[in-house]
Amino acid sequence: MPTITAFASSPDEGQGHARDMRVRWAFEEVGQPYDVELRSFEALKQLEHLCLNPFGSIPTYEEGPLVLFESGSIVLHIADRHRGLLPDDPDGRARAITWMFAALNTVEPPIVEWEAFMLLEKDAAWFHDRLPLLEENIRARLGRLSDYLGEREWLDGRFSAADLLMVTVLRRLEPSNFPGSHNIVEQFPNLSSYVERGKSRPAYKRAFGAQLAVFRAAQR
């Protein structure tokens, strides 16, 4: 059975924004049971963990002698080993992988930059002057994504690993993450509906519940 690593106490307090959520969701979609090893923040910087992931982050993936990291790579690996997360035809598979990279390399970076800014520079003199620039970067990318999505249910035909990643990326903008902020996704109704479609999948709900249970257990 594969083993992944996750935060012992997630900094998002069980909202499912840590990147083990993506891997849990992928396992649930394909019906693959998995084990989880929890890591304290201190443990992430220790050699035992750095031997699994040299950058000291979660999740990692172990199955026998195979060790992987990077949530996108782990989701792709699960999708390659099981049916259900990538189309069977080679061209459809290649297009879904294009959208996996688009989620992680084109849509996510300005969101992560905004998140880090909100957390680490909120007391800086330039906070209020810079914030609109970062929001506009996100809005520009989401506008392109919304234009493309139109009335499609999923990015390209049936639900795939690309939708799984894109939904988790867009969820990072939920205001629960930063109380009082507005959710830029809501300016694009088709993207809001798309995120909700993802969150209503039974596999998503099982994965969300599993990571929330870890956080709640840590609070006891």
Next chain:
Amino acid sequence: MPTITAFASSPDEGQGHARDMRVRWAFEEVGQPYDVELRSFEALKQLEHLCLNPFGSIPTYEEGPLVLFESGSIVLHIADRHRGLLPDDPDGRARAITWMFAALNTVEPPIVEWEAFMLLEKDAAWFHDRLPLLEENIRARLGRLSDYLGEREWLDGRFSAADLLMVTVLRRLEPSNFPGSHNIVEQFPNLSSYVERGKSRPAYKRAFGAQLAVFRAAQR
């Protein structure tokens, strides 16, 4: 023969930092001829191009009815269709793909953030106060990468698509990109040597020459 798109006149003036360089290099490594369609900046925002890439960037990849975008996805597609860019054994292949994602999702984002800051905020009141934060983010990631690489020649065994991407990502820090800036990579001698090993490959040189020829022709 596959067709890719590239800038008609690259903003880096032929230094090979535009993302078609990655795809050209991959084609050269596997010996696959390709066609290039050049795009003006205006053309990138027109529907003809947005139908290939909804985010309006280069490169795109067309082969018969198949259309792909995202340089990482295109390099992976080329590596899947030809021998030479990914190990044959499944575990080695999965590890190389992990490193492809690490190059694009863990190492490149702080570099792109720094690049955009250097270009777009150099006259802002906060420029000199914020710049060290961005450089420290890059240094932290490169420190982890350097610790991992140690005396390895390539990231994991033989040269792979992961090294191809990682070298192009690290090259973005070359001071030619921002005259007068120091190159953070040079603080890590094993990373400097690694980048030079990549640049000395015949396939790299052919790809670099091809993109430089496009820029020079545009200057005439």
